[in-house]
Amino acid sequence: MTVWLFIGGLAATTFLVRLGGVVLAARGGGKADSGTGMVALLPVALLAAVAATQVVPKGHLEPHLLAAAVAAGLASTRLSFLPAVLVGGAAGALVSLI
Amino acid sequence: MIKLNGSDLRLATGAGVGAAVYSAVFGALAVQNGWSVAQAVAASVVIHAGGAQLVGLAALGAGAAPLTAVAAGTLVNMRLGVFGFALGDLFASWRGRFSAAHLVSDESAGTALTRATPAERRRTFVVVGLILFTGWTIGTLIGAVFGATLPDQVRGILDSAAAAVFAALVVPLIHGRRELALALLAFVVALGAVAHVPPGVPVLLSALMVVPAALIRKRSVAR
Numbered sequence: 425m426t427v428w429l430f431i432g433g434l435a436a437t438t439f440l441v442r443l444g445g446v447v448l449a450a451r452g453g454g455k456a457d458s459g460t461g462m463v464a465l466l467p468v469a470l471l472a473a474v475a476a477t478q479v480v481p482k483g484h485l486e487p488h489l490l491a492a493a494v495a496a497g498l499a500s501t502r503l504s505f506l507p508a509v510l511v512g513g514a515a516g517a518l519v520s521l522i
Numbered sequence: 523m524i525k526l527n528g529s530d531l532r533l534a535t536g537a538g539v540g541a542a543v544y545s546a547v548f549g550a551l552a553v554q555n556g557w558s559v560a561q562a563v564a565a566s567v568v569i570h571a572g573g574a575q576l577v578g579l580a581a582l583g584a585g586a587a588p589l590t591a592v593a594a595g596t597l598v599n600m601r602l603g604v605f606g607f608a609l610g611d612l613f614a615s616w617r618g619r620f621s622a623a624h625l626v627s628d629e630s631a632g633t634a635l636t637r638a639t640p641a642e643r644r645r646t647f648v649v650v651g652l653i654l655f656t657g658w659t660i661g662t663l664i665g666a667v668f669g670a671t672l673p674d675q676v677r678g679i680l681d682s683a684a685a686a687v688f689a690a691l692v693v694p695l696i697h698g699r700r701e702l703a704l705a706l707l708a709f710v711v712a713l714g715a716v717a718h719v720p721p722g723v724p725v726l727l728s729a730l731m732v733v734p735a736a737l738i739r740k741r742s743v744a745r
Contacts, residue, residue, distance in 0.1 A: 426588050427561050430578055433592035435568035438599045442623040445606025450619065462736035466608040466729060467635045468701050469708040470601050471692035473728030474628050476712035477573075478685040483717035489685040496686035500693040504529075505633070506536035508690040509683060516682020 492516025530633075530646050534653035537629040540687035541654050542661030544572050547681065548579070549662040550669020555583045559666040566662035570624060570655060574598040577721045598722035604729055605631035612644045625651030632691035704735045 475497075479489040496512025503511065545566055552562035557579075565575055574595035581591040606626045612634075613619045625647065634647035696702050708728035715724040 426582065427557055429588040430582055430591045430595075431561065431565045431568060433588060434565075434571075434574060434578055434595040434599075437592060437596040438569050438571050438574065438602065439623060441596065441599050441603040442606050442626045443619065445603035445626065446609070446613065446619045446623050448603075449607045449609060450611045450613070462732050463608050463610070464635075465701070465704055465732040465735050466604055467632055468692060468695050468705050469728050469732050469735075470604060470608075470725060471628060471632050471688055471695065472705040472708040473712035473725040474573075474601070475685070475688035475692055476709045476728075477716055477721075477724055478688055480713060480716050481681075486681075488682055492682035492686040493689040497689035497693045500690040505533045505690050505694075506539075508693075509536045509540055509686045512686025512689060513683035516685060520682065 488516045488520035491519040527645065527649075530649040531653075533633045533646065534650040536690070537633065537650055537687060538653040538657030540684055541572070541629065542657040542664070543681075544684040544687075545658045545661035546665030546669060547684070548572060548575050549665025549667075551576070551665075552579055552662075553666045553669060555579060557666075559663070562666040563659065563663050566659050569595075570658060571595075571599050571602065571627070572658070573721070594720065594722070597720060598725075600722060601628075601725045601729065602626050609634060609643065609647065610640065612640060612647060622647070622651075625655060627651065627654060629654055629687065629691060632688075632695070636694050700735055700738070704731060707731045707735075 475493055479486060479493050481489070492512040492515055494512075495515030496508050499511040500508035548566070549559075549562045552565070553559065557565075569575055577598050578591040578595040581594050582588070586594070605628065606623065609626070609631055613622050630647050630651035633650045634643045637643045637646050692705055696705055708731050711731060712724040712728045715727050719727070
């Protein structure tokens with residue numbers, strides 16, 4: 425029962441958070457961005473932060489995850505998304521095997 | 523009707539595979555923590571937000587009350603509201619917004635924002651969002667059923683692919699020195715904060731870094 429309560433509760437709050445963002449954008453997201461580019465910059469900051477949290481799970485830097493992120497980031501300047509992810513995954517796997 | 527495009531499918535396949543790997547880890551951990559396979563899969567279908575599912579799972583495993591676990595997961599998910607906002611007004615009707623909301627994720631928003639026009643952004647968002655959702659659900663099922671049999675070394679390799687996805691998403695969004703400086707600043711802020719604040723807060727703190735970046739641009743435009 426505890427698990428089902430958690431699943432139902434988090435599903436409801438997550439949907440409301442997502443819907444709130446979509447609705448706010450519909451009601452004037454463009455106006456909020458005039459002259460600053462703030463809305464266009466948000467995904468850069470958010471994705472960079474998510475990438476950072478991925479390489480330090482539980483607060484400890486994991487070398488193989490850092491290697492995967494760096495290799496994928498560098499590869500994505502030359503390759504498309506999927507090959508870049510594969511290069512990153514392979515680099516991380518190599519470091520984890522050493 | 524959404525027309526499929528090869529570039530969208532490549533993006534979606536990469537994101538879907540990354541999500542499947544990440545969700546397999548969630549599925550395996552959920553079953554290890556005493557959840558049933560049905561509960562693990564249901565969580566991925568109705569929540570569809572990886573970081574929050576893992577944080578909630580850990581909180582419940584540590585003995586937290588369901589409400590506390592929901593609050594921790596919601597904090598992690600606050601960034602999804604910001605992503606929905608950054609996508610802009612892609613869906614004109616309320617029905618479209620309700621359907622689209624569940625597909626807002628780091629990957630679907632990140633890939634859509636690399637597109638130039640609203641029509642392209644909408645198409646990429648829907649294609650990547652749907653394939654990601656499918657990969658996420660199937661990955662959870664596979665992890666929940668077979669995860670316990672995977673050696674730790676294989677799990678370490680799979681984690682690498684999940685970490686690579688976000689780096690490969692952010693780099694194509696960097697078009698100049700300002701975006702590069704912002705990405706580095708956000709990365710460092712999150713890295714520094716992650717050991718000291720609850721999960722979800724590092725990403726929100728990093729989001730605040732857009733304010734100085736935007737003000738610098740406004741000043742340069744005003745000149």
